[in-house]
Amino acid sequence: MGRGIGLNTSRRWILDVHGLNRRGWSLLRDAARLDVRLAAQQFGVSKRLLHRVARLPNASIRLLSAMPIAQFVPADRASLLAFLADPDFQPPMIGQRDLRTGEHEFNLHYWHCMRAQAEQDVVLTGIQFHVARSLLRRLIETPIDRIDTLILDLRPEFRVLDVQSIEVAAMLIEAEANTEEVAHLLLCASTASPLDQELQA
Amino acid sequence: MNLRERMSKNITRAGTKAGDHDLLAQTEELVQSGLRASAVVALTGLPAHTVKLMIDRDVGIRRSGRQPGSIERLQDDASLRLHCSVFVHAYLQARERAQPFLDARPFVRAWRTLAARAPAHGVSADLYFYAIQQVELGHLALERCTVCGAHFLRITLEKDVKRTLIGDCFMCSYRYRTPGRTASWSGRELLAQINRQN
DSSP states (O other): OOGGGTOOHHHHHHHHHHHHHHHHHHHHHHHHHHOHHHHHHHHTOOHHHHHHHHTOOHHHHHHHTTOGGGOOOBSOHHHHHHHHHOTTOOOOOOOOOOOOHHHHHHHHHHHHHHHHHHHHOHHHHHHHHTOOHHHHHHHHHSOHHHHHHHHHTOOGGGOBOOOTTHHHHHHHHHTTOOHHHHHHHHHHHTTOOOHHHHHHO | OOHHHHHHTTOTTOOOOHHHHHHHHHHHHHHHTTOOHHHHHHHHOOOHHHHHHHHHHHTSSOOOOSOOOOHHHHHHOHHHHHHHHHHHHHHHHHOSSSSSSSOHHHHHHHHHHHHHHOTTOOOOHHHHHHHHHHHHHTSEEEEEOTTTOOEEEEEOOOSSOSSOOOSSOTTTTOEEOOTTOSSOEEHHHHHHHHTOOO
């Protein structure tokens, strides 16, 4: 079990998830540094957030990538589930956008990594990726070429980024807070579930 | 018949089954996390002899079977309480069935989750096991703060407790001070902003 490369399964698994998050954050930061307006369209986040993210140093990105609240997760779950369940489902087009090579590769890596880990352990993947178990079960059943289709013409509603929870985290980092303090608050917040979701359930 | 039953019945020529590998891999991970033998036995149901042999092989030194934690320790140490809250939250999320409460798989999952979120937590696995036991006994309860939505451990024990921690969730009571500003933010305000739906 992973002895060949000197890492056990869980260690490799953690590295995978952290690496994905870090890559996603740096992609967002690079896009924000190049052109804020374009990045806001491409990632579907506010410009206010992008201005903050553009100033983040590498250490802060490493800190953020350890926490599921600041994670890159599939945003629109309902239409995603519909896409995975029904082969004929055509999601509504919002606008055409061409993905840069880096972003395309990141999305590809992200989805395949999530699928591979869900094949090992659905529950743990759900916790770590902050994704519903039903979505992961659907993802396992879906053939790989279907997922590639999903990634190749990745529409904005299938973007791999959760916008809701990262604003405050970025704000804290920008305020040059103590690293331990930020880590403490992020750990606190990792057990939090949104109040609205609780009401719906 | 699963591995734990076959081993407890002392069947010598039992064939290997598919589920055995999972159980042994989980046991190995528990042993490597530094959990003491009696806790590993309680979680996996393997015979104590086998578990002790694995600890001798992988860890090298066996801990005493003494209970490491206490309610007082949880009361005094806020950081320990925070980590236990995160652990218990992940543990309850990772459970697929309510029974048996002590099961190896959710414990391993919660241990991995905590290792991912706080790599240098430095809390021994024994203390997490203690927290899980207390939750099962009903002395601790994982509650959700109605203001910020975060989960925290509340001590429900009425007797033999010096101070009760009934009241505010300790995450909400946290004060965050920004260097340039005079007024500090409460953790409650921060978390409310995190959980705000856009």
